[in-house]
Amino acid sequence: xxxxxxxxxxxxxQKKIWAIGGGKGGIGKSFIISSFALSLARSGKxxxxxxxxxxxxxxxxxxxxxxxxxxxxxxxxxxxxNLSELLTPTSVPGLAFISGAxxxxxxxxxxxxxxxxxxxxxxTLPGEYLLIDLGAGTHQSTLDFFLLANRPIIGVTPxxxxxxxxxxxxxAAYFRWIKNLEAQYGLKSVVxxxxxxxxxxxxxxxxxxxxxxxxxxxxxxxxxxxxxxKFNLFLIMNQIRTKNDVDTGSAIASVCKKYFxxxxxxxxxxDYDNAVWQSVRKRRPLLLEHPxxxxxxxxxxxxxxxxxxxxxxxxxxxxxx
Amino acid sequence: xKDLREQTYYELLDIEPSATQEEILKAxxxxxxxxxxxxxxxxxxxxxxxxxxxxKLIDEAYSVLSNHARRKQxxxxxxxxxxxxxxxxxxxxxxPYATISTPQTPPxxxxxxxxxxxxxxxxxxxxxxxxxxxxxxxxxSFENEIKNAELFDGxxxxxxxxxxxxxxxxxxxxxxxxxxxxxxxxxxEYGSLxxxxxxxxxxxxxxxCLGLDENRIAxxxxxxxxxxxxx
Numbered sequence: 001x002x003x004x005x006x007x008x009x010x011x012x013x014q015k016k017i018w019a020i021g022g023g024k025g026g027i028g029k030s031f032i033i034s035s036f037a038l039s040l041a042r043s044g045k046x047x048x049x050x051x052x053x054x055x056x057x058x059x060x061x062x063x064x065x066x067x068x069x070x071x072x073x074x075x076x077x078x079x080x081x082n083l084s085e086l087l088t089p090t091s092v093p094g095l096a097f098i099s100g101a102x103x104x105x106x107x108x109x110x111x112x113x114x115x116x117x118x119x120x121x122x123x124t125l126p127g128e129y130l131l132i133d134l135g136a137g138t139h140q141s142t143l144d145f146f147l148l149a150n151r152p153i154i155g156v157t158p159x160x161x162x163x164x165x166x167x168x169x170x171x172a173a174y175f176r177w178i179k180n181l182e183a184q185y186g187l188k189s190v191v192x193x194x195x196x197x198x199x200x201x202x203x204x205x206x207x208x209x210x211x212x213x214x215x216x217x218x219x220x221x222x223x224x225x226x227x228x229x230k231f232n233l234f235l236i237m238n239q240i241r242t243k244n245d246v247d248t249g250s251a252i253a254s255v256c257k258k259y260f261x262x263x264x265x266x267x268x269x270x271d272y273d274n275a276v277w278q279s280v281r282k283r284r285p286l287l288l289e290h291p292x293x294x295x296x297x298x299x300x301x302x303x304x305x306x307x308x309x310x311x312x313x314x315x316x317x318x319x320x321x
Numbered sequence: 322x323k324d325l326r327e328q329t330y331y332e333l334l335d336i337e338p339s340a341t342q343e344e345i346l347k348a349x350x351x352x353x354x355x356x357x358x359x360x361x362x363x364x365x366x367x368x369x370x371x372x373x374x375x376x377k378l379i380d381e382a383y384s385v386l387s388n389h390a391r392r393k394q395x396x397x398x399x400x401x402x403x404x405x406x407x408x409x410x411x412x413x414x415x416x417p418y419a420t421i422s423t424p425q426t427p428p429x430x431x432x433x434x435x436x437x438x439x440x441x442x443x444x445x446x447x448x449x450x451x452x453x454x455x456x457x458x459x460x461x462s463f464e465n466e467i468k469n470a471e472l473f474d475g476x477x478x479x480x481x482x483x484x485x486x487x488x489x490x491x492x493x494x495x496x497x498x499x500x501x502x503x504x505x506x507x508x509x510e511y512g513s514l515x516x517x518x519x520x521x522x523x524x525x526x527x528x529x530c531l532g533l534d535e536n537r538i539a540x541x542x543x544x545x546x547x548x549x550x551x552x
Contacts, residue, residue, distance in 0.1 A: 158361060160361060160364045160365070163361060163362065163364050163365070164364055164365035167365060167366055168365075207324060247351075247354070248361050248362055250351065250355075251351075251355040251360060251361070251362030252362045254335055254351075254352070254355050254362070255355065255362050255363065255366065257335070258325055258328070258333070258375065259325075259366060259367065259375075261324075
């Protein structure tokens with residue numbers, strides 16, 4: 001049973017928030033989000049990237065930085081109340097990060113109160129862009145951090161395990177989103193029951209769920225439909241080896257639309273490249289180590305797509321609440 | 322948010338209502354791959370039956386949008402479902418043969434009924450041959466019948482397929498031709514088939530899978546189809 005949703009009073013912000021999830025570990029989430037951060041910063045933007053892979057944080061390594069003295073653990077334990085105090089500059093102008101490294105064992109299990117504080121503070125961080133790296137799994141806090149973004153990105157590799165977890169993550173995020181909507185509109189929640197895949201309400205897909213919620217609350221039908229249309233995701237395929245792998249991204253986006261009723265924009269793909277693990281071993285970001293490589297060009301293209309106004313007019317429900 | 326069954330044919334194929342025939346065919350082929358039984362994009366999400374249901378809808382969408390008359394009717398009915406015409410009447414109206422160049426082939430005799438084909442009997446136990454799907458026992462007399470046949474209609478093709486122990490599912494998976502089209506092909510249901518140019522492609526793939534001479538099969542079937550629709 002998931003925790004009740006608390007109505008969050010977060011400040012409205014024009015900040016561009018990108019978060020990457022995907023359910024499975026080891027698919028390159030930290031590599032992708034750190035590369036996006038570097039790409040944005042190198043094009044003159046101001047970027048803060050936060051490692052919210054609580055319990056397994058290693059974003060600093062992808063950024064080529066040492067473990068900072070102050071990390072998120074200091075925030076959770078009250079040693080620092082202002083998240084900005086945790087910011088660590090990088091060698092790239094305009095790019096700073098907050099590390100989650102070296103946190104206490106059990107850091108992944110943050111309290112509701114700590115999560116609420118963190119969600120509020122995140123949007124006050126400096127920079128035009130806030131990029132969030134998330135951990136594996138579909139923990140409630142991971143989903144809420146993901147839903148904070150106006151560019152929620154799903155990272156997938158063309159392996160069955162990754163695809164399976166991605167679908168699970170997408171469903172979990174959507175159900176969490178609906179639960180937030182129920183709280184916002186003061187509706188009796190059906191999500192917890194619907195989360196059980198063997199529920200007796202006939203709810204199997206996100207599409208089934210929202211129809212059920214609307215049928216129970218016809219007075220909010222129009223408003224709920226409008227809210228639901230805002231839920232859209234962005235997909236990136238990583239570690240591509242064949243043309244079929246590339247096409248799998250389009251296929252996943254199509255399946256999400258047809259089967260789930262969720263708009264997923266296929267932003268692009270990244271070739272499998274030995275240069276990636278080599279740069280990680282050297283603890284030198286790929287964008288700095290191989291600035292003219294094809295992968296770096298791919299990142300630049302994807303940043304352009306994500307940074308455009310096309311594809312999403314979504315405003316986050318947590319911030320709008 | 323729309324259920325699959327509420328989606329328009331254009332939405333089912335992920336195309337704009339202004340899509341060209343080329344775009345429709347491209348989208349259809351893409352959708353066939355996406356919802357094929359071995360598609361990685363379906364992993365853990367839906368079972369074979371659910372995927373087949375979606376494929377049927379996609380086939381239905383394509384059968385309407387790939388045909389000018391049906392598409393026009395569909396568009397004019399403001400996205401309302403229309404019954405799919407069937408049989409040779411529709412085929413005659415759908416396939417503008419006059420404008421399609423068909424390969425020139427020597428005239429073949431057109432019997433009113435398909436050639437009688439005796440059920441193949443394996444006469445040489447232990448003599449086997451293989452297709453890409455597996456093996457089958459060779460029957461010399463039936464092999465001879467295939468070799469000398471001048472007419473390859475759906476019934477005869479089905480007999481050859483069964484003789485070679487190949488299922489329609491295997492053919493569909495391998496060729497990405499929908500089950501409904503393969504059924505129509507073997508059932509000589511010309512009205513349920515798409516434009517001739519696509520049927521010809523289906524026949525070539527079908528023949529290749531069964532290790533048959535694709536040109537001979539395609540020419541014979543197309544000729545027969547054309548004659549039947551003219552009547």
